[in-house]
Amino acid sequence: MAMLNMKQWLVGFGSLVKVVVFSCLWLQVSSLGSMSSIATSYGDKGSVFCGLKSDGSHTVTCYGMNSAIIYGTPTHFPFLGLTGGDGFVCGLLMSSSQPYCWGSSGHVEMGVPQPMVKGAQYLEISAGDYHVCGLRKPLTGRHRNTSLVDCWGYNMTNNYVFDGQVQSISAGSQFNCGLFSQNRTVFCWGDESSSPVIDMIPHGTRFQKISAGGLLDMGEEVSISLRQGQGNNVDMAPTDPMLSVVGGKFHACGIKSYDHGVVCWGYSFKAGTPVPRGIKVFVVSAGNYFTCGILVEKSLVPVCWGVGFPSSLPLPASPRMCRSTPCPPSYYETPQNGLCKSPGSHVCMPCSPSCPPEMYQRSGCNLKSDILCEYNCSICSSPECLSNCSSSNDAASGKKSERFWSMQLPVVIAEIAFAVFLVSIVPDLEEFKIRRAQMFPYEELERATSGFKEESIVGKGSFSCVFKGVLKDGTVVAVKRAIMSPNVQKNSKEFHTELDLLSRLNHAHLLNLLGYCEEGGERLLVYEYMAHGSLHQHLHGNKVMKEQLDWVRRVTIAVQAARGIEYLHGYACPPVIHRDIKSSNILIDEEHNARVADFGLSLLGPADSSSPLAELPAGTLGYLDPEYYRLHYLTTKSDVYSFGVLLLEILSGRKAIDMQYEEGNIVQWAVPLIKSGDIDAILDPVLKPPPDLDALRRIANVACKSVRMRGKDRPSMDKVTTVLERALAQLMGSPCIEQPILPTEVVLGSNRLHKKSSQRSSNRSESTDVEDQRFEFRAPSWITFPSVTSSQRRSGSEADVEGKNIAEGRHNVGGGGDVLRSLEEEIGLASPQERLFLQHNF
Numbered sequence: 001m002a003m004l005n006m007k008q009w010l011v012g013f014g015s016l017v018k019v020v021v022f023s024c025l026w027l028q029v030s031s032l033g034s035m036s037s038i039a040t041s042y043g044d045k046g047s048v049f050c051g052l053k054s055d056g057s058h059t060v061t062c063y064g065m066n067s068a069i070i071y072g073t074p075t076h077f078p079f080l081g082l083t084g085g086d087g088f089v090c091g092l093l094m095s096s097s098q099p100y101c102w103g104s105s106g107h108v109e110m111g112v113p114q115p116m117v118k119g120a121q122y123l124e125i126s127a128g129d130y131h132v133c134g135l136r137k138p139l140t141g142r143h144r145n146t147s148l149v150d151c152w153g154y155n156m157t158n159n160y161v162f163d164g165q166v167q168s169i170s171a172g173s174q175f176n177c178g179l180f181s182q183n184r185t186v187f188c189w190g191d192e193s194s195s196p197v198i199d200m201i202p203h204g205t206r207f208q209k210i211s212a213g214g215l216l217d218m219g220e221e222v223s224i225s226l227r228q229g230q231g232n233n234v235d236m237a238p239t240d241p242m243l244s245v246v247g248g249k250f251h252a253c254g255i256k257s258y259d260h261g262v263v264c265w266g267y268s269f270k271a272g273t274p275v276p277r278g279i280k281v282f283v284v285s286a287g288n289y290f291t292c293g294i295l296v297e298k299s300l301v302p303v304c305w306g307v308g309f310p311s312s313l314p315l316p317a318s319p320r321m322c323r324s325t326p327c328p329p330s331y332y333e334t335p336q337n338g339l340c341k342s343p344g345s346h347v348c349m350p351c352s353p354s355c356p357p358e359m360y361q362r363s364g365c366n367l368k369s370d371i372l373c374e375y376n377c378s379i380c381s382s383p384e385c386l387s388n389c390s391s392s393n394d395a396a397s398g399k400k401s402e403r404f405w406s407m408q409l410p411v412v413i414a415e416i417a418f419a420v421f422l423v424s425i426v427p428d429l430e431e432f433k434i435r436r437a438q439m440f441p442y443e444e445l446e447r448a449t450s451g452f453k454e455e456s457i458v459g460k461g462s463f464s465c466v467f468k469g470v471l472k473d474g475t476v477v478a479v480k481r482a483i484m485s486p487n488v489q490k491n492s493k494e495f496h497t498e499l500d501l502l503s504r505l506n507h508a509h510l511l512n513l514l515g516y517c518e519e520g521g522e523r524l525l526v527y528e529y530m531a532h533g534s535l536h537q538h539l540h541g542n543k544v545m546k547e548q549l550d551w552v553r554r555v556t557i558a559v560q561a562a563r564g565i566e567y568l569h570g571y572a573c574p575p576v577i578h579r580d581i582k583s584s585n586i587l588i589d590e591e592h593n594a595r596v597a598d599f600g601l602s603l604l605g606p607a608d609s610s611s612p613l614a615e616l617p618a619g620t621l622g623y624l625d626p627e628y629y630r631l632h633y634l635t636t637k638s639d640v641y642s643f644g645v646l647l648l649e650i651l652s653g654r655k656a657i658d659m660q661y662e663e664g665n666i667v668q669w670a671v672p673l674i675k676s677g678d679i680d681a682i683l684d685p686v687l688k689p690p691p692d693l694d695a696l697r698r699i700a701n702v703a704c705k706s707v708r709m710r711g712k713d714r715p716s717m718d719k720v721t722t723v724l725e726r727a728l729a730q731l732m733g734s735p736c737i738e739q740p741i742l743p744t745e746v747v748l749g750s751n752r753l754h755k756k757s758s759q760r761s762s763n764r765s766e767s768t769d770v771e772d773q774r775f776e777f778r779a780p781s782w783i784t785f786p787s788v789t790s791s792q793r794r795s796g797s798e799a800d801v802e803g804k805n806i807a808e809g810r811h812n813v814g815g816g817g818d819v820l821r822s823l824e825e826e827i828g829l830a831s832p833q834e835r836l837f838l839q840h841n842f
């Protein structure tokens, strides 16, 4: 019966001039917006693919072009399922069973859409182009035959009440449909533009599942008809039984039930990428003109086809959602070891509704397995069937069913293999985290960079040249080659101890050191390659580059960098003081995440003890903490000062020192303006100010505090991070600014694994400012650190802060405090004219 309806749709679709509706009703959900383990977003701002991670954590990962979605992805919220619309993605939060949306939409509020009925909990959500709807969990008692659906967004914001139990809903582009569980009939609703869909509802037809797609309006209809005349195709719907069907704007794709193969029909663009040949998928999701699916393979990687699909490094995604309740009828439970983290949860696969032609059903669907099919030798006509039936003994009949299961089994095998793969990969990753940087032979790095040729150079620093290279295994790396002075003799032991520290620091927003080479006079460091260069290149590049960094991107980068520095200060033991925070040391990776680079890299400068640099503070003019360069006190607050300068740079688009302005020092220029409340005056003129300046005002204020003269008056890095996170939440329109769950989580790949220690560090900073500063008096430029494992570092950091280091810190503060007092008047900002022996690259 469902097939009949597909044909009705198909006939309509075949005659585009008359038909203004594209809707399809089929066996299983997952479409333009239906909830699934994967979701796609589309629209003017670019397409995005999001999927629940394949590690069973239910957290989400996204890739694609729309920066508001990419930067807004809440990486630490576990979701029950995902759905995508035009420019946004929503997930159903596992914790509250409420929708949570990210990206941007002029119609749906991001975060938890508002207004939200207090305590409302949802079974399923589904997004259309500009709206999202949620089916509330079933009511009980005398209202049990009533269902509630809440929608938010364009022309849809309302609480809908339906008589009867609704099993599931699916949002089309501008309409919605629901499926009643008792009589399995379909109903649809929407504004006046949905009337064609509503008129076409096949009354009396019963469905297993529903999926809604696009809606053609007249304008699109005409252009489609024209393009069709230029050689594009409208394909017919297949007759194969389907496990799942999804609808895009003008096309549909389905997963064939007996072999998980993909078949698409409807309108296909000639220039579009066809469905990859022979692929088998677990699940599909359609954007407007494209479709993505998760391959039935151990890798679980997504693959997309069509027009304008998100292209990037595909990340594995979960084929199904983990459910806390047992599998419902007509589903079987897969071996789930490793797929679901929480005990008692289930991964359910839909049973095939029937056997393929020429086969009969030997056993039915049960909780443990799909239906079992065997060839029916009495009706054989296909070569496959005939060859299977040519032998009639029992053994052969066993083989026959094996043949069929050779089609079905990849699914099951992939799940088992996946579980095994997960078990084996976990220790590997752990090991990776604490692995020392690898030693590379000089020849290998020379080969990787084509002989350190000029064209491979991606950047230059004061003491180094950075080359792009490709290692033997294909890894793209950045090789930093120190420009060594002939009389520099580096103590090899120190070099290794340092490398040990650097290779053990591990945070999503720190640039990873992969290896090194120390041969003859050569000192080379091998890093992950950052495809988008440095923040400096973007902020001070051409207008297009500057504009690419809109406010959300800028603030996200600030939050991510802050978190990297917070990790150095709060989690490394002893705390690592970067000493050279600046925009050229904030690198941007392929997914536009910020990474703090160059920690410890002043080490590559002239470290000869006879060199004045060894005794003088290192850093970059304009970013350098006045307390540090005047008094030679190096504390974590020195990094806070530099970070404050960086924030001013991000807000204003001005360089830290820029002599083309009357007031060349950014601090001296910006701070008085911010203090006078004239925030507008400092904002980068290249960008349109956001409608509400409050978020940027918060950032400007914390920047002012960060560049205060005395370190102890500056906030600690964790406080700065919190302010930035709140500002980002505000900028992105989140309703919960004071409880910045959103911004803490929006940071892609962020790694605040140890909340408790983070809280320890904030409590510490509240208890006493003195304790918050960890002083190192006249730190040499080559600091050695004990070799510790990450867990030792974490447990050690508490002891260090409260024990020895604090004592030393107090001592130093006591000693240094007097000096501070006496020199109070003397301390001033770094003047651009001062000739310090400092590294600088302006």
Ligand SMILES: Nc1ncnc2c1ncn2[C@@H]1O[C@H](COP(=O)(O)OP(=O)(O)OP(=O)(O)O)[C@@H](O)[C@H]1O
Residues within 6 Å of the ligand: 458, 459, 460, 461, 462, 463, 464, 465, 466, 478, 480, 511, 527, 528, 529, 530, 531, 533, 534, 537, 580, 584, 585, 587, 597, 598, 620, 839, 840, 841
């Ligand atoms: N891992 C990397 N991937 C891509 N580009 C990089 C990478 N590391 C550095 N670069 C580029 O090379 C430039 C120079 O980097 P480097 O760390 O040598 O110097 P710097 O920090 O800019 O200056 P200085 O050494 O004077 O502090 C960076 O600004 C950046 O543009």
